[in-house]
Amino acid sequence: MGNSNRICINCGRKMKQQFIGLQHCNCGMSWKKDIGFFQRTPDMVFALQRVTVGKKVKLLPVIRRKQSTCNPVDDE
Numbered sequence: 001m002g003n004s005n006r007i008c009i010n011c012g013r014k015m016k017q018q019f020i021g022l023q024h025c026n027c028g029m030s031w032k033k034d035i036g037f038f039q040r041t042p043d044m045v046f047a048l049q050r051v052t053v054g055k056k057v058k059l060l061p062v063i064r065r066k067q068s069t070c071n072p073v074d075d076e
């Protein structure tokens with residue numbers, strides 16, 4: 001599996017890989033294999049999800065949205 005870091009379309013710097021198929025740039029752009037470049041927003045949470053492909057189980061990056069509740073919990 002090649003470690004091919006993308007070049008950010010916004011600022012031209014090399015992006016950093018968080019998971020396979022998911023890369024981030026300091027300027028706020030991210031890249032995901034199936035959707036391409038997108039702008040990160042503060043409510044995005046990146047996680048790995050197990051997906052069964054044929055007989056193999058793969059870990060694929062997924063984007064989740066933080067649930068906004070009436071009592072936001074600061075879990076940092």
Ligand SMILES: [Zn+2]
Pocket residue numbers: 008009010011012013025026027028029
């Ligand atoms: Zn950038």
